[in-house]
Amino acid sequence: MDPKNILAIISDLGINNIFFKLIIVFFTVFYYFYALVISKQVKIMDKTLQDKYNGLVLLITSLQVTVSLILLLILILAIFLI
Amino acid sequence: MENNNKKSSVFYSYSLNPQIKFDTQEKGEKVYLQLRSHPFTQIGWILTSIFFFIFLIVLNFFIRGFFNLEQIFLFNLFFIVFILSYIWFNVLNWYFNVGIVTSKRVIDIDFYAVLYKEITTAQLGKIEDITVKSGGYFESLFDYGSIFIQTAGTEANVEFIDVSHPTDAVQVINKLLSKKHGS
Numbered sequence: 001m002d003p004k005n006i007l008a009i010i011s012d013l014g015i016n017n018i019f020f021k022l023i024i025v026f027f028t029v030f031y032y033f034y035a036l037v038i039s040k041q042v043k044i045m046d047k048t049l050q051d052k053y054n055g056l057v058l059l060i061t062s063l064q065v066t067v068s069l070i071l072l073l074i075l076i077l078a079i080f081l082i
Numbered sequence: 083m084e085n086n087n088k089k090s091s092v093f094y095s096y097s098l099n100p101q102i103k104f105d106t107q108e109k110g111e112k113v114y115l116q117l118r119s120h121p122f123t124q125i126g127w128i129l130t131s132i133f134f135f136i137f138l139i140v141l142n143f144f145i146r147g148f149f150n151l152e153q154i155f156l157f158n159l160f161f162i163v164f165i166l167s168y169i170w171f172n173v174l175n176w177y178f179n180v181g182i183v184t185s186k187r188v189i190d191i192d193f194y195a196v197l198y199k200e201i202t203t204a205q206l207g208k209i210e211d212i213t214v215k216s217g218g219y220f221e222s223l224f225d226y227g228s229i230f231i232q233t234a235g236t237e238a239n240v241e242f243i244d245v246s247h248p249t250d251a252v253q254v255i256n257k258l259l260s261k262k263h264g265s
Contacts, residue, residue: 027160041196045178049191050103
């Protein structure tokens with residue numbers, strides 16, 4: 001499995017990949033905004049209730065935003081640059 | 083509160099004298115008890131998550147013939163991200179829905195679907211009646227149930243749903259009420 005092929009699937013305009021591309025675009029954009037909203041809410045919750053595991057919760061939430069951002073960047077890279 | 087035998091138990095769902103702070107906490111207000119839903123009540127989404135993982139594994143056998151390796155990789159990546167997000171969403175829902183008993187009041191903090199926040203407070207002096215409801219096979223086995231705190235006047239009633247050791251929690255509240263009323 002070549003990583004270039006993975007990007008090629010997203011950037012390829014072939015009819016076979018349209019279904020995949022639509023799902024990936026929809027999911028990635030939705031997931032990015034979802035992660036942002038969750039992150040914002042967790043910050044509000046953290047202010048409301050300061051518990052000893054809040055640091056871990058904030059860390060995992062930041063990780064979720066980072067993952068969503070990486071997915072979005074891969075998508076942009078594949079669609080516009082290749 | 084030192085004589086209560088359950089200091090902290092079942093995955094942090096019952097904590098006596100916890101080291102927490104909340105935004106509306108007054109000066110000198112001490113937190114005696116923190117309650118969350120019993121972990122067993124979270125079994126629904128835990129089983130659903132396991133089902134999703136099994137479904138993904140089974141699905142991989144079927145889609146192998148229709149899609150190439152890279153497509154399957156992307157499909158799996160997004161599916162796993164979806165499952166992990168679903169798990170995290172439910173963990174947050176559980177973690178931030180707490181009941182707090184302080185030296186001055188009882189507070190119920192709810193975050194419905196993570197997006198909606200609702201905080202209900204009842205002053206200890208306004209509490210009229212406390213009801214514990216715990217019935218059924220699993221409630222008895224895992225010692226969890228709901229506490230309904232009725233207040234006087236226009237103050238909202240407070241509910242702690244499916245919390246661990248409800249009887250012990252009510253004992254703590256009753257002790258605080260006795261202290262408050264000086265008996």
